[in-house]
Amino acid sequence: MPVNLRSDTFTKPSPSMRLFMARAEVGDDVFGEDPTVRELEQKVAQLLKKEAALFVPSGHMSNQIALNIHGRPGDSIIAHRESHVLYYETGSPAVLSGLDARVIDSEDGTFGAEEVRALLKPVNIHFTRNRILSLENTFNNRGGVVWDHRRFWELCIFAREQGLKVHLDGARLWNACHAARKIPSDWTQQLDSVSVCFSKGLGAPVGSALAGTAEFIEEARHVRKRFGGQMRQAGIIAAGAIFALDNNYERIGEDHANARLIAEIVNTSPHLSCPQPPTNMALITVDNPGFDAHQLVAAAADEVQAFALHERRIRCVTHLDVTEDDCRRGAEAFVRAAARLAGEGN
Ligand SMILES: Cc1ncc(COP(=O)(O)O)c(C=O)c1O
Structure with missing residues (x-):
């Protein structure tokens, strides 16, 4: 068998993860009755030091729910040209949320306040509104690049001062934490929303989570339904994510x-x-x-x-x-x- 180095999304659940999943208590999550999903959502909210979290089927959906809440049609999103949200998500910011993309082209996927400032438009009737800044850590398309923590932090503060909502695609935030010797919440405090994935480095078969304020997550639950992402006895896969966080992070x-x-x-x-x-x-x-x-x-x-x-x-x-x-x-x-x-x- 050839060694599979195509992606960290190819991992298969281990026998002990499967056993843990098989034993999960489940219920109808559309009615809020799946205890395992609730447990995962609370665990993620705590880990990311956010008020609440929502379990979603994919990183793609998680990102796009956040963008849909932060912006309205005719608003703008600032992000790297090859960020996952713009480059690999089938035009979803435009198609699902009517967002206009203003792109940054930095060498390694990271950037600072000056690059963002250059893309801010005057507030008048001619321009789309300055609304969202979307960051990615680690940055996939340049080889899993980790942001400098200070630069990241200062950029988030700058963006919020400019009235932007800041979203983080943290599909591989776990990897960034290991490399930078940080804990997940070190990255999240200045963010309006953060998406994390369990199905990449952590090795769970399915699932991501979106975190933010309780009000934001209530709205996210609604948008997840609009996007068709509600799930029924999802505890069976949420258990894979719990197992992954407990056993595969370190x-x-x-x-x-x-x-x-x-x-x-x-x-x-x-x-x-x-x-x-x-x-x-x-x-x-x-x-x-x-x-x-x-x-x-x-x-x-x-x-x-x-x-x-x-x-x-x-x-x-x-x-x-x-x-x-x-x-x-x-x-x-x-x-x-x-x-x-x-x-x-x-
Ligand atoms: C940085 C990044 N964000 C988001 C995603 C989307 O995740 P999913 O495949 O679960 O939709 C990926 C997928 O590889 C990714 O690399």
């Missing part, structure tokens, strides 16, 4: 170490390079102009799977279903395949 540092190991091995190839991964994503650059990332992925496919992000770049994501040994094998497979493509024998 070990996330291992994924980061494995990503660094991949980079180290890849850097032994004269044809490839890989900067030190900040969290659980190693971005391999194909330096040899004689072949591209798609060819390298295809050449190594029997031994390792990863996505080519574009012509020169491959993303390898570590997670709890790949061991240190798997990561070593996967990285070595890329090094060998690169040598073959470069015509170095074997």
Whole structure:
């Protein structure tokens, strides 16, 4: 079996997680009668130091519920051009909420108050209203980049002073916490809303949560229904998230170490390079102009799977279903395949 480094969303629930899920008490959550969902929502609200939280089927829905509440049609959202909310969520800010996107193009996905200030428009009849700032931590599309905590904090304060609502897509906030030696609530205090995912680094099969004030979450419950995201005996999957928080949070540092190991091995190839991964994503650059990332992925496919992000770049994501040994094998497979493509024998 090839080592699967395509994404941390490929993890499968472990036997003990499945057992825990099977034993979950459930009820009809649309009527507020699922005790396991309630338990998860309270746990998440506490962890993020917010008044309340809502369990939702996906990170995509969680983000878009927040944006829908924060803005009205004709308002603007400021976010990085390749943030998940703008780039990978099928135009939802425009389609579901009528939001106008003003984009930031920073190198690593993070930015400061000056970049945001440059996008603020005068308040008059010509412009969409300055309304939402959406941040992502870690930033997926640049390889799991962690925000500098101080910069993040100051940006949030600046944005709120400007009257913006600040949302965080924290699909991998857990990874950011490990890398920056922070606890989740260190990031959330200046936020109006935060979305977190259980189905990525934490290894649960399904689910995300949105957190904010009690009033915001009451509204979010309503919007979740409008988007068709209400669930019935959802405790069975909420249990997977509870198990994941209790058992898989502490070990996330291992994924980061494995990503660094991949980079180290890849850097032994004269044809490839890989900067030190900040969290659980190693971005391999194909330096040899004689072949591209798609060819390298295809050449190594029997031994390792990863996505080519574009012509020169491959993303390898570590997670709890790949061991240190798997990561070593996967990285070595890329090094060998690169040598073959470069015509170095074997
Ligand atoms: C940064 C980020 N936000 C949101 C999502 C959406 O999560 P989901 O696949 O649960 O909709 C993803 C998915 O990979 C992501 O990487």
